[in-house]
Amino acid sequence: MSNPPFGFGFPDPDKRRENEPSNSGGEQQPGSGADAFQQLGQMLSQLGQMLSQAGSSSGPVNYDLAKQIALQRLAGSGGSSMGFSAGDQSGDTAVRDAAHLAELWLDEATILPAGASTTVAWTARDWVDKTLPTWQRLCDPVAKQVSGAWMQALPEEAKQAAGPLLSMVGQMGGMAFGSQLGNALAELASEVLTSTEVGLPLGPATTSALLPANIEKFTEGLERPGSEVMVFLAAREAAHQRLFAHVPWLRQRLLATVEEFAHGITVDTSALEQLAGQVDPSNPASIEQAMSSGLLEPKTTPEQQAALNRLETLLALVEGWVDVVVAEAVGDRLPGADALRETLRRRRATGGPAEQTFATLVGLELRPRRMRAASALWKLVGDRHGMDKRDQLWSHPDLMPTAEDLDDPMEFADRLGRSGEAIDDLDPIAELERTRQAEEQAKSDEPGDQDDSGESGSKG
Incomplete structure (x- = not known):
């Protein structure tokens, strides 16, 4: 992991100082007891105000605060001033027309038949609002484990002495995580092109979504017509939706693997003593410096690495399949298709916003080498x-290529030829439909709250 995962990143201290209230009450210097108590009172007052303004969200991440920060940052950044933008009739029409052509x-x-029952144009703010429920499922397990590790790291005497303050510490942790998530989502929302660009089903089920204003900015650096770029991206979004809608196990497998990784997070509690020696209670900056020193960065266990490898492989297989299918669908219909395909590959290879955000929040980096290998494998199998x-x-899932198969796609293609009869006997759409019906039957057999469970099941 080149980036520390959730809860181990810290905001820019310069930005933090910009938001701190100036000391208009005089040139008080630390030292005297009266000054110390006055400063403590001011600090507690500010803390109470901050907690009350941060929303009522409970749990390891303050999602109210995350949404608040993300939307505030997006409101301050402005939007596209030319062409179409989401929310305008021209933008909605362009997205629908592009999606219709792409589906054909x-x-x-x-x-695999069409997976999206609706296609929409989103603003960056829409993207934050619509994808936050999935980010909650991705981030909660990581934040819970990090928070739990901190609590377990405290000596028993410290826990007893802290008493009720521990709940406030939990709130502060939730705010720290929420702030980190909010800033990351704002950055990602200002650049992401579609709802599936991260490679995960972030948006509502069976909904294709494109962000016209971001696509316009993306197109400015290309020598291609905007309509051509829109159709190409609509095809990629629609191909993702076909997988997520008609492969019932895929959405659950992707999100569950992230959760499996998170459950293995541990913190080296022996580092706390070393950390304590670096902290000067009278200097808040020393606390931040000590925290960012890397001493408490979680270590990746072999079990976690195995989960990461499985997730990277599955994401690569999804992206590789989409890459191949879209290339075959578009063919010679779009003159700039090959250039656009390579541009998007480079966008991933250079660590675009999707990869950087996901690495920060979950500790996973998508490896472009795997994605290209998966694309080569799917192309070979199809040919x-x-x-x-x-x-x-x-x-x-048992039929899917493995990480070893990505290293040797020729051997996988040969093996597939030898075992092809068993696969030929399968009717994939019938198999997927049987799986879907079995899941729906299981939900209908559950007592009470059937609608809620059905909605949850559809979202992964």
Whole structure:
């Protein structure tokens, strides 16, 4: 992990100082007891005000604060001043027209039917609002483990002495995580092009979403017409939605693997003693310096590394399949398709906003090498065995290529040819439909709150 995960990053101290109230009450210097008590009172007053303004969110992450910060930053950054933007009729029309054309082309390139029942144009603010529930599922397990590690690290005497203050510490931790998440989401929302650019099903189920204002900014650096870029990105979004809608196990497997990684987070509590020696209670800056020293950065266990490898492989297989299917669907219909395809690959390879944000929040970096390898594997399988057999592999997780297969796609293609009869006997759409019906039947058998469980199940 090149970036510390959730809760181990700290805001820019310069930005923090900009938000601190100036001392208009005189040139009081620390030292006297009266001054110390006055400063303590001011600090507690500010803390209480901050906690009351941060919203009523409970839990390891203050999501009210995260949303507040993200929307405030986006409001201050402004938007696109030319062309169409989300919320305008021209933007909505352009997105719908591009999606309709993309779906027609994709019908010829995959056996998976259309997955989105609606296509919408989002603003950056819409993206924050609509994807926050999924970010909550991704971030909660990491934040819980980090918070739990801190509490376990405290000596028993300290826990007893702190008493009720521990709940305030928990609130402060939730605010710290919320602030980190809010700033990350604002940065990502200002640049992300579609709802699935991170490679995960972040938005509502069966909804394709494009961000026209961000796409316009992205197009400015390219020598291609805006309509061409829009159709290409709409095809990528629609291809993702076909997978997430018609491969029932995929959404759950992706999100559950992130949770599995988070459950293994531990902090080296022996580092606390070393940390304590670096802290000067009269100098708040020393606390931040000590915290950012890396002493308390969680260590990646072998089990976590295995979970990360599985997640990287699955994300690479998703992205590689989308890359190949979109290339085949678009074909020669868009003159700049090859250039756009390579531009998006480079956007990933250079650590675009999606990768950087995900690495900061979850501790995972997507490796472009895996993505290109997955694309090469899907292309080889399609060329040798046809589109049907390629897409039938998604009908069950046990049929999917592994990380080792990405290292040797030729051997996987040969093995697939030898075992192809078993796959040929499968009707993938029927298999997926049977899986879906079984899940719906299980939900209907549960007593009470059937609507809620159904909604939860549809979102992964």
